[in-house]
Amino acid sequence: MAVLHNRVSNEELKMRLYAETEPRTTISFYQYFPIEDPKAFRDEWYLKLNALKVFGRIYVASEGVNAQISVPTPNFEALKNYLYSFPPLEGLRLNIAVDDDGKSFWVLRIKVRDKIVADGITDPAFDMRNKGKYVDAEAFNKLTDDPDTVVIDMRNHYEYEVGHFDKAIEVPSDTFREQLPMAVDMLKHDKEKNIIMYCTGGIRCEKASAYMLHNGFKNVFHLEGGIIHYANKVKEQGLANKFRGKNFVFDERLGERISDEVIAQCHQCGAPCDTHTNCKNDGCHLLFIQCEQCAATFNGCCSKDCYETAQLPEEEQKLKRKGTDNGQMIFSKSRQGLKKKIGKSPDQSPE
Numbered sequence: 001m002a003v004l005h006n007r008v009s010n011e012e013l014k015m016r017l018y019a020e021t022e023p024r025t026t027i028s029f030y031q032y033f034p035i036e037d038p039k040a041f042r043d044e045w046y047l048k049l050n051a052l053k054v055f056g057r058i059y060v061a062s063e064g065v066n067a068q069i070s071v072p073t074p075n076f077e078a079l080k081n082y083l084y085s086f087p088p089l090e091g092l093r094l095n096i097a098v099d100d101d102g103k104s105f106w107v108l109r110i111k112v113r114d115k116i117v118a119d120g121i122t123d124p125a126f127d128m129r130n131k132g133k134y135v136d137a138e139a140f141n142k143l144t145d146d147p148d149t150v151v152i153d154m155r156n157h158y159e160y161e162v163g164h165f166d167k168a169i170e171v172p173s174d175t176f177r178e179q180l181p182m183a184v185d186m187l188k189h190d191k192e193k194n195i196i197m198y199c200t201g202g203i204r205c206e207k208a209s210a211y212m213l214h215n216g217f218k219n220v221f222h223l224e225g226g227i228i229h230y231a232n233k234v235k236e237q238g239l240a241n242k243f244r245g246k247n248f249v250f251d252e253r254l255g256e257r258i259s260d261e262v263i264a265q266c267h268q269c270g271a272p273c274d275t276h277t278n279c280k281n282d283g284c285h286l287l288f289i290q291c292e293q294c295a296a297t298f299n300g301c302c303s304k305d306c307y308e309t310a311q312l313p314e315e316e317q318k319l320k321r322k323g324t325d326n327g328q329m330i331f332s333k334s335r336q337g338l339k340k341k342i343g344k345s346p347d348q349s350p351e
Helices: 008-021 038-049 075-082 137-144 157-162 175-187 201-215 227-235 292-297 306-310 314-321 337-341
Strands: 024-031 055-059 064-072 108-112 133-135 150-153 163-165 194-198 219-223 241-249 274-277 288-290
Touching: 008 175, 024 201, 038 055, 038 075, 038 108, 064 075, 064 133, 133 137, 137 194, 150 163, 157 163, 157 241, 157 288, 175 201, 175 219, 194 201, 201 292, 219 227, 227 241, 306 314
Parallel strands: 055 108, 133 219, 150 194, 194 219
Antiparallel strands: 024 064, 055 064, 163 241, 274 288
């Protein structure tokens, strides 16, 4: 029987990844298209991609696919040819990571979901085929030179914090499903203006552009390929880079540098810093920004309490964690939860 799931521990898989000698290329892609049997589609892809030694995270739904993966560089063309063999994916744009060490993923996980990006949209009249106009890097720069153009960031607060386009407006929410109605309300007096929406790789802003048109907006655009594609094209074409700071990514890297600017601050001491990390206390794993000095002081923990917990024997730590469910804390961070955990007097030494 064919193996359709990983059966090796994460620890072993990480060791294998770091023992690899051939380079890997990190890519992301998505496509909205109808899939009649997502489970069968998922299983077929798992067999083929696993054979190509692809690692990463892929979501499959009846509305399409969404992928962030790495592939051994010698297998890149074989992967591309396989993807392009599906008519809806022929010529699909593959976003190549900007700042890549090849260590972004260590296992292949392909999951079937209701949607490839959770949006909370229940209106049966909503139609993804009626979406905003693509703008490439050059057109984006020209449109944003117009002071009447509105630029909307369709990412979460922790993504916006470390990097965003000049003059971009943040939609202050914790999830994409919350952002969509909030964006409509925030821009209700700007329905005749040019509105450009952007995100990391394009999947969220493409759906957001369709949602805005669905709600009566007229001149809606979305950045082709998101920040990743923009950054690559800016370099290739010698264009002005209007992105400030770092692009947050949902893999082991937790970020790729787009410009030399550091626009965020360490959540513990306030020093300029844009390095995300997860709290080293296994009962926490809060995602936060920490500078090198605070990382040394707190041993990679987000607070004095977590520092003290992490010093306990492993059995005591397990007892403290028993019955605690952190859910998807590695990325699902609410603003209030972050403020409550870190607090406003974090400069105290844990000693």
